[in-house]
Amino acid sequence: MTGVVLEIAWRTVSMAVLATLVMLPPGIALAWVLARRRFPGRALLETLVSLPLVMPPVATGLMLIWLFGRRGPVGGLLARLGTDVLFTWRAIVIAMAVMGLPLLVRAARAGFEQVDRRYEEIAATLGASPIRVFLTISLPLAKRGVLAGALLGFSRALGEFGATIMVAGALPSTRTIAVAIYSYTETGQDAAAAIMLAVSASIAFGALFLSNRIAAS
């Protein structure tokens, strides 16, 4: 039992870390664009990014199945390159990243909005290109929001269930903590479910505690 618990816990945490790394670049870019740029379609983009937050996760999972299935637009392309997505660890990462992204974007965007434009303008008058202004002024000054967002996204990824079970199933090789709790309970293995619950609660507690500490610092 311990072996299985550790394996599932390790899989969940490492996939959530990977998902966080995957969502960071697009998440930071989206957060900055939404905080600093005015362009047609901005409201549409804003809504699209937040969609996984309000849609049933299972529905998001179904969308991912269409996208990443072997006959889907992205999955088909990857299949021709010899890479399967659905029911592998890749599907877990994608589901977690998509579900965590809205939370990352929200917090990071608030971080960028709090940066006084003055600093960015003055940096530009000192000869800094827009990309250098972003890397040396905007991003460091929005650091707290970005970090809090990354931790929120990570926490969301840890607990992800609906989208994950749709795209990765409940196979022994793809089971995450949330999925394991569900299948143990379904099959009457209450003790195992309780252990997974304890593991899940401790990891989530740690992540949220850290996130609040960062936000308050």
Add this chain to the structure above:
Amino acid sequence: MSVAITLDFVLRQGDFTLELRERVDARVVALFGPSGSGKTSVLEAIAGLRTPDRGVIRIGPRILYSSEDRVHVPPHERNVGYVPQDLALFPHMNVRRNILYGVGSSQDDGQATTLDQILSLLELHPLLNRQVGDLSGGERQRVAMARALSTSPLLLVLDEPLTGLDQGLRARVLPYLERIRDELSTPMVYVSHDASEVRALADWVVELDGGRAIRSGPELG
């Protein structure tokens, strides 16, 4: 060294219209006038932070903006040193990193000596490792001026550099501005609503009111 400055442009912002037709040849131009007269907008247009609706902005031979020739040099390519009224020292960097921020961006070989000269002139060597938050008002002023001068700018624009300092500090910071004018020969456009400052520094005064120049000449009227 004097420089020919052309500020001939129209800039609208909401109900307010700024309209200038100035061609001056000076070392230090003072923009003088009450608050709300458009002084800061002039500086921001020179620095490239605001885009006029039409007209020309030219410093010496360099055209920074020309609606006719469709020229709008972006702020990071203008090389105009800007000291805003709020100074905007980067809060996440110490004094040294603030001052050196712009140095990496331009390629001027003579910069090392100039930079040392600036630091001596503004007596900043002892402050280099201090945190920005620990500086006094006068010290913050000097750091902001050094930062703006570090790129050997074509022109230094200052927004009320002595406002907010008490009488004693003013008397101490003013000589630094005179040194910048006399020893670095960096031309300046200087915003103030204080007549005594203007008399001490400027060799050309443009008096603004309601977005227009109501007087322009070598002396304060």
